[in-house]
Amino acid sequence: MREFYYKYLKWIGEGNLHKDIILSTRIRLARNVREFPFPNQASEPQRKRFINKVEWVFKNDTKFNKDYDFLRLEKLPKLVSEVLIEKHLISEDQFNNLSGTGLIVRKDGKLSIRLNEEDHFRIQVLSGGLEINESWKMLQSLENHISEYFDFAFDNSMGYLTSCITNLGCGLRISLLVHLPGLTFTGKIKTLFRRLRSSKVLIRGFYGENTKAIAGFYQIASKSSLGCSEEELIKKMEEIALKIVNEEIKARELLFEERRRWVEDIFGRAWGIINYAKYLESLEAISLLSNIRFGIFYKIINLPIKLLDLLLILTLPAHLQVKLGREMDSEERDRVRADLLHDVFKNYKID
Template structure:
């Protein structure tokens, strides 16, 4: 499957979600780490064993109604741009994108673009459910159903410790529940270190846009649990949800305060960002995300023209480096990407003006 075909695959979260905290919570994600007892952990598995594991996972998915319209991909046989597009869509990890082609690795995507199952990542199976908006409990319920599909493979499970994983921090439930939050006001106020400290005290953490070890782009932060042992899955999801609401309230309050205190300067900041996206001839992915973050705030506060969440998500996604190249149909230099990105944004922003 090539880049253009990957671009055409459905992606649930791009639709924007609905309901509570729309515009502040971009996505809700639940990830389960699972290993199959009869195989060595991924750090010690042989290519032959990894190949067999991919086959077994694909067969298990084929037998389930949940994956009736699934797409099964061999990441070790895909080109870099195609893997990069999947990474930017948050359907595979950075490690899977950069993994050696000598090691068999698979990916299973359901027909709605909600579920992705990575095979031979850090753990044998990484089951992920990704939904648009603030829908963490819904994502957890879906993840439980997907988990049952692969349980027949025979999970590595200990009666005392729970699910056994390659990394000790995932032992127990193997659950990582997270939300992607848009927090530009908190970021500009310099309170993110304070938030991180507060979250750490609760067994939570705040990470970059693409998860652990990644930078923050466009004020998009991942809030997730750190502790997987000694808590039930529902308790973890509820804790993340509660803190998400608290953080969202703080973000809204800081936006209002900034508007009151900065006045015309704040309005100028919003409209300059709009103008850059509307008229720039060259723009980097970093600047594009920064300006898209600003106009999201302006739209949420009803100062700038409305940008529906589905369109904003699309702009954020399609201006990323691998998506720009996939749309162009070829590999581009950084300078070429910046020109293509600006042209794309001008055409989209014109529709909103």
């Protein structure tokens, strides 16, 4: 179980484009197979028959069984499934209905396929920074490989058929995990979000759908794929991403120019708490890491952003428990989290 602590996180920090503002790009395709009922309409034997066929393909295809892992979620320890949720590799829906569900994931975690979630296949690419075009090419390649074995459900007027109407058409969804402390601290975030909503994108919290924003972290996601091509959606989301980056940079520069001491205080308080706190709750740790990340932009400290982005995941509740190989109550997790962050940051000094 402990091996899942660092597993599937090698993709973090790989991208270089705007990674100080865009933590990650996630794009995915929803696909269903003609010969099987959609997962939410299928009986348990039908769901298991589908995943058995996928497993047979996996075991007999050298591309998959060499570079990927095949996981049947119902056979995994509960903590491991929770870790996979924290890594954004499976969803709460899969976790709440494990029967006949699975995950195919490349060993670096960058490419993955959710099986029998809302759709038969949710093919996903995770990338660091802004990497929509590069991710799309990888997604296409993986989809084409799967289509050699499965006939996807398609209608000439509606496109690819999916369980949710918003995924009809090309079935593509693009989301960006962004860090916007500058816009948040200056109060300009509401103006930006009004403009984004008029562009028909979804604004979500740190953990995605139905969650609130934490410490300036937001998910910006495309709303619907019906009526537009993959190329149109990619172009639209790239334009939106660059607008967000430009607005955030302006806000950060304005803050440093007009309130430099306040900015340094935000960082200094976070640095002090992380280095001396004996207990840290999960949400508090995210907020502190956000402020440290903010300080890196201003070169207050020379610290790899990749390290901060890894810690945002490695300090989450399930990860801490997997690290120690056992369940812990919240108080013990808070202690372990504080010790972990202290051990990491004691090796760095403020410039």
